[in-house]
Amino acid sequence: NGEVWNENFTHPGGDANLDINVIVEYIEGDYAIVTNAKQLKENKNRNIYLAGDIDLNGEEFPLKDYRYKLVGNGFTISNCVVTTNPTKYGLTTDHIQSDQNSLYVSLFGNLKNATISNVIFDNVVFDIKSTYSNTFKIYVSPICTKLENSKVEDVSINVTYNCNQLPDGFDTEKDLLFVTDEVYLIKDESSSVTEYIINVQEINLGGNHESETN
Numbered sequence: 001n002g003e004v005w006n007e008n009f010t011h012p013g014g015d016a017n018l019d020i021n022v023i024v025e026y027i028e029g030d031y032a033i034v035t036n037a038k039q040l041k042e043n044k045n046r047n048i049y050l051a052g053d054i055d056l057n058g059e060e061f062p063l064k065d066y067r068y069k070l071v072g073n074g075f076t077i078s079n080c081v082v083t084t085n086p087t088k089y090g091l092t093t094d095h096i097q098s099d100q101n102s103l104y105v106s107l108f109g110n111l112k113n114a115t116i117s118n119v120i121f122d123n124v125v126f127d128i129k130s131t132y133s134n135t136f137k138i139y140v141s142p143i144c145t146k147l148e149n150s151k152v153e154d155v156s157i158n159v160t161y162n163c164n165q166l167p168d169g170f171d172t173e174k175d176l177l178f179v180t181d182e183v184y185l186i187k188d189e190s191s192s193v194t195e196y197i198i199n200v201q202e203i204n205l206g207g208n209h210e211s212e213t214n
Helices: 037-042
Strands: 031-034 047-050 054-060 069-071 076-083 101-105 110-112 115-129 138-140 146-148 151-166 176-178 192-204
Touching: 031 037, 037 054, 101 115, 115 138, 138 151, 151 176
Parallel strands: 031 047, 047 069, 054 076, 069 115, 076 115, 101 138, 110 146, 115 151, 138 176, 151 192
Antiparallel strands: none
């Protein structure tokens, strides 16, 4: 009859009829049921089934290079940050020009064999820093850098991009590239994206310029 089954539950049949109908939604696979930030971090290498809103209170988003399923059930993960390694060790080979190294920034990093569904990411702040003078490009995408055999379904994100530190002389107009109309930068043919909303709150380019060469 729609009542929540907890300590306040009263049997709808009274004393005369103790039969009760229980409706269960079955999801194939092994999932961690997650209701708070601690559980989200502890289960970063498992399938996750959200059972409540998660407030990360300004902490780093924990699901990096995710290879599992995140079922959001319409709940919200909020108030998290995405940071970068500003040194040369934060760079990887550029996907277009293989003799150059670039910085890739996104919420999940790369998604491989993963599914992200029915979830809201709110008040996500990207703290973008790079000090290595030979940084070729900086690519910023909201949900992931690369989709490989993965699905993103019914996802929305409210995000702010802060470029707080860039290499000296870095050309932000030519070499700082923001993806604002897709959730990914790179997608293979076996991946799919449906029903998404990207809301970029701000893009702040007022970072200090500083360089390291080693």
